Amino acid sequence: MSPAEQRALERKLKKERRKEEKRRLWEAGGCPAPQTPATPEPAPSGATLALDYLCSWAQKHQDWKFQKTRQTWLLVHMYDSDKVPDEHFPTLLAYLEGLKGQARELTVQKAEARMQALDAAGAGGSDPLLLGQVQRVCQVLQLLS
Numbered sequence: 001m002s003p004a005e006q007r008a009l010e011r012k013l014k015k016e017r018r019k020e021e022k023r024r025l026w027e028a029g030g031c032p033a034p035q036t037p038a039t040p041e042p043a044p045s046g047a048t049l050a051l052d053y054l055c056s057w058a059q060k061h062q063d064w065k066f067q068k069t070r071q072t073w074l075l076v077h078m079y080d081s082d083k084v085p086d087e088h089f090p091t092l093l094a095y096l097e098g099l100k101g102q103a104r105e106l107t108v109q110k111a112e113a114r115m116q117a118l119d120a121a122g123a124g125g126s127d128p129l130l131l132g133q134v135q136r137v138c139q140v141l142q143l144l145s
Contacts, residue, residue, distance in 0.1 A: 046073050047073075047077070047083050049070060049073075050070045050073040050074050050077075051084070051088055053067055053070035053071075053074075054070075054074060054088060054091055054092060054095060055088075055091070057091075057095055058091045058094070058095075071103070074092060074095070075103070075107055075110075078092055078096075078136065078140070079114065079133045079136045079137060080133075081129070081132050081133075081136075089136065089139075093139060093140070093143055096140065096143060096144060097143060099144070104144060107140070107144060108140075108141065108144045108145060111137050111140045111141050111144070112141065114133070114137050115134070115137045115138070115141065118130060118133060118134050118137065
């Protein structure tokens with residue numbers, strides 16, 4: 001019998017012995033408490049991950065690296081003050097200064113389109129959410145144009 005076959009046979013016998021030992025323990029009534037699977041912690045949300053990414057960029061850590069999905073999330077949600085709080089927006093503006101190429105052009109185009117949509121929706125009213133969005137769009141346009 002080759003060494004590989006012998007190892008496979010030993011593993012098989014060990015597994016059978018463990019099964020038999022568990023069965024005997026169960027029949028004797030001394031079964032160990034069933035193991036409850038550990039409840040996994042919920043995965044962090046996209047907002048949390050993106051804001052952590054932004055903060056690590058701001059601190060210029062050596063381990064910071066570009067992540068397209070985080071940047072995309074930030075660009076999509078940057079006008080929503082619920083998702084990107086006001087305390088993070090100045091950092092986001094500083095991050096946007098470094099945008100280059102198509103990402104920069106597309107961000108400007110989307111900001112201009114959003115400004116037109118807000119103007120059409122009558123953002124000049126007294127709705128604080130719309131006023132906040134207009135203010136953010138203006139800041140982005142001023143920075144990138």
